[in-house]
Amino acid sequence: MTVATSVSPPKAGLHYRVSSVMGAEWIKMRSVRSTIWTLTAMTVITLGIAIIAGAVIPAQWHTFPASQRATFDPTSISLRGLLFGQLVIGVLGVMVMSAEYGTGTIRATLAAIPNRPLIVAAKAAVFAMVAAVAGQVLSFGAFFIAQALLSSPARHASLGQPGVLRAVVGSGLIIPVLGLFALGLATIIRYTAGAITAYVGTLLVLPITLDALPSSFSHPILNCLPLQIGDTMASVVSSPGSDWTLSPWAGFGVLCLYALAALVIGAWLMVRRDA
């Protein structure tokens, strides 16, 4: 039996490269069905909500009270489905990392690439690219579909109006950032169920819980949570009575800090812990 054509000589000077590690992460990501399924589910539901909004609102316009008609924000409405996108991209971000631990693949990964922060960085970079593309496809897709369907008497928006392009691009950009936050949480927690719980807790449960508390206490916190930041980003018409909220890009910066912090803590723990 021949095992190899020859015992290869030591490959002097050769070192694993960042591009190769990213290439490997890309193979991992595209070779499991969960990636395809989550991205498909995310697309169908986000665009589906835009279709429903665009179809239902003109028909129901006559039932809207005057105040609601005055503050009607066709951009924000069209991007509402991206909340579901935020949820699903988080699940995908978690799975990309937690599946390594859940299946034991992490040991094979670490045998090939012992540099742990590099693994986290490469995984995050590849995932962020996929999520960024998905985010823009969804936000522009949802926007155009809803605007095409929104007809008189309801108003519709166009990209040339002030703040609209920012709302569409920004809402799409939030998708990869929240996905990276989830990936970071999964690197810290390492278990799929735990990481998804932490992510959904931050994204949805915490805002609902805080809302029951006095607003002087809860609003400053709510304004720094992803739900409010996403809402501000998607809004063109500011809703009346909102006390201080972070500007769209300041809020986006806060989300970036969350993602960065989760990834850095995760990578630091990964170096310290046994796999």
Added chain:
Amino acid sequence: MIEVNGITKRYQDKTAVDDLSFEIRPGQVTGFLGPNGSGKSTTMRMIMGPDAPDGGSVQINGRRYRDIPLPLSEVGALLEAKAIHPGRSAFNHLWFLARSNDIPRSRVTEVLRLAGLEDVAKKRAGKFSLGMGQRLGIAAALLGDPGVLLFDEPVNGLDPEGILWVRNLLKSLAAEGRTVFVSSHLMSEMALTADQLVVIGRGRLIAAGSMDDFIGKSPGQFIRVRSPRAGDLNELIVQHGGHVTEEPDGALAVTGLPASTIGELSGRSGIFLHELSPQAASLEEAFMELTRDSVEYHGSAGPAQLVTAASAITSSQEGRN
């Protein structure tokens, strides 16, 4: 070449590996033996890097694992069977590993064929049997054509044909000048495969040396003698300083006299012999004897006995080195 220098691993109150040192040299198959829970897998994980020792160090070809520039082309390992994403195909599992270390795609096909997995290469690994998972793990270890190979229980779950395949593979890898380190709790399997042995119990080194030393120096060597006049022969042997134990089927187990002497004694007395066979203790027996004290999980409580063979073997090792 793998050098393990005084590694220790503690989990809360339990010391899994305790100041363990040994060397694995190239060109031979080195078996790694120990009862369940003795720290074999922990040791292998500390060699490969996923687990860090609390003390001591491991060097592979003179450097730490994490300092190897292109790890898969220097070290290949099967640490656990089926540590594969169940949704990923065998091909893609190997392909991402290859890609990370700049190993050509053609090598993936090559090791799949070598492991007999080419027909299921595109099948999702979740549908694999344990044996197929082992084959995939072995294929992954061979991916970078490395000079150092570690296999943790590679024959687990394999059918007889698979076991034979692994046995021949390990031998041929060693014959090509590679360092081959393979753990097992199947002593009989090691007897057929390994040239060298490292035996541990409760995380400590019990013995290290060549397989021949291991079997030869262990207690329990005897000569089996069968004769129609077993009773007479028994007396004769005892008179000449031998020691006889009667086996249940009437054969005599003789110690203290060489086979030649027994043959001559019986010939001079006109006693026919139907069997005169020196019995080497099986590796299984030698191993049981060695690890009796350090077995973590006894099937039933038995009187602990002093480990005599351990000191015999380690001292002979010290004498040689």
